[in-house]
Amino acid sequence: MQTADRLSQIPPYLFVTLRNKINKARSEGVDVISLGVGDPVDPTPQSVIDELCRQAQIPINHQYPIDEEKGMLAFRQEIANWYRKRYGVELSPEGEVVGLIGSKEGCHHFVLGVANPGDVVLMTSPGYPGYRASIYMGNAEPYEMPILESNHYLPDFDKIPPAIVKRSKAMFLNYPNNPTGACATREFFSKAVEFAKTHDIAICHDNPYSEVVFDSQERLSFLSVPGAKDVGIELNSLSKPYNMTGWRIGMAMGNRQIIAALCKVKENTDSGIFNAIQYAGITALQKEDANIPKMLDIYYRRRKLVLETFEKIGLGFQPQKGTFYLWIPVPKGMTSIDFTTLLFEKAAVVVAAGTAYGLYGEGYVRISLTVPDNRLAEAMERVKKVF
Numbered sequence: 001m002q003t004a005d006r007l008s009q010i011p012p013y014l015f016v017t018l019r020n021k022i023n024k025a026r027s028e029g030v031d032v033i034s035l036g037v038g039d040p041v042d043p044t045p046q047s048v049i050d051e052l053c054r055q056a057q058i059p060i061n062h063q064y065p066i067d068e069e070k071g072m073l074a075f076r077q078e079i080a081n082w083y084r085k086r087y088g089v090e091l092s093p094e095g096e097v098v099g100l101i102g103s104k105e106g107c108h109h110f111v112l113g114v115a116n117p118g119d120v121v122l123m124t125s126p127g128y129p130g131y132r133a134s135i136y137m138g139n140a141e142p143y144e145m146p147i148l149e150s151n152h153y154l155p156d157f158d159k160i161p162p163a164i165v166k167r168s169k170a171m172f173l174n175y176p177n178n179p180t181g182a183c184a185t186r187e188f189f190s191k192a193v194e195f196a197k198t199h200d201i202a203i204c205h206d207n208p209y210s211e212v213v214f215d216s217q218e219r220l221s222f223l224s225v226p227g228a229k230d231v232g233i234e235l236n237s238l239s240k241p242y243n244m245t246g247w248r249i250g251m252a253m254g255n256r257q258i259i260a261a262l263c264k265v266k267e268n269t270d271s272g273i274f275n276a277i278q279y280a281g282i283t284a285l286q287k288e289d290a291n292i293p294k295m296l297d298i299y300y301r302r303r304k305l306v307l308e309t310f311e312k313i314g315l316g317f318q319p320q321k322g323t324f325y326l327w328i329p330v331p332k333g334m335t336s337i338d339f340t341t342l343l344f345e346k347a348a349v350v351v352a353a354g355t356a357y358g359l360y361g362e363g364y365v366r367i368s369l370t371v372p373d374n375r376l377a378e379a380m381e382r383v384k385k386v387f
């Protein structure tokens with residue numbers, strides 16, 4: 001069977017490759033500790049679980065979701081309240097907000113909604129691998145804008161070749177950034193708005209780590225910058241702030257035309273989110289803000305442990321202020337793959353090679369802090385013994 005060419009353009013999904021490697025070693029009896037994947041192990045708040053169970057008993061919720069692809073009005077209203085309260089952004093639940101089956105779904109449907117085959121879609125490198133996949137699935141062409149430490153991991157729009165800018169229809173941005181942990185500034189977002197206006201480019205700011213910031217870093221929505229709604233949307237998600245990755249629930253907000261395009265794609269592909277999950281989502285947004293500082297305390301403690309360990313082994317580095325990832329420069333003379341292989345073979349510790357996130361990820365590895373404390377402590381003990 002010949003499958004579609006577009007699939008062969010997409011490199012194997014990083015985490016599938018990692019999972020295969022881990023499973024093989026485990027089947028041989030190795031006690032592997034994976035710091036590769038960003039998937040919180042801490043539980044979803046109990047009130048959210050209780051609400052799901054309650055709503056799952058109600059027969060009307062077993063039918064197609066209320067308001068189908070848009071998400072139910074009560075959920076959209078709660079998203080608007082959350083955005084007002086946490087980021088000072090005003091949104092109309094009618095036309096400026098849509099529920100998503102996770103932010104990943106939004107990335108994919110954004111491309112289908114705004115780009116034509118052959119259009120260029122700009123993305124950052126290193127960057128979340130899902131953007132490249134979504135761009136290829138939409139038969140568009142990715143262009144990797146380097147984000148380098150020397151520029152605070154922000155892209156320099158002036159360095160994009162004019163011929164590429166001319167063909168560009170859309171752009172993915174993501175701050176706090178996976179994998180680097182870097183946060184953006186209002187000034188940068190304003191520059192992005194200006195660039196998008198000048199060149200008629202639709203922006204998708206993917207913001208699932210908006211709440212995961214440290215050291216007094218400001219929590220920031222792209223939509224809080226003047227003019228942002230004229231050129232783009234923001235995606236967000238309940239996955240990270242409420243430990244709900246498996247529930248598949250998120251949201252897109254902003255420019256009405258892009259939101260309408262997203263809805264049209266969704267209307268013809270999925271039919272929205274299970275009602276009971278949307279009700280549980282409302283509970284999370286309404287009642288579980290206290291979960292966020294608790295979550296941040298856990299990541300802060302784990303972050304400190306990794307920073308201290310790398311300092312002790314002579315590989316100390318300055319961390320960025322966002323996400324539950326640490327983006328760590330590899331020792332001099334080694335590549336990202338050399339370093340991940342060393343840690344895997346000598347310590348049975350899995351970290352993600354920077355190159356899995358694009359060309360400009362070379363020279364780094366990414367560690368995720370979403371593992372239980374005792375496993376992280378054990379991993380750090382093993383890493384110390386390698387050096």
Ligand SMILES: Cc1ncc(COP(=O)(O)O)c(C=O)c1O
Nearest residue numbers: 038102103104128178237239250
């Ligand atoms: C930058 C980025 N965007 C989107 C996602 C997917 O999030 P969701 O669970 O909301 O689909 C992730 C998951 O790790 C991510 O890192």
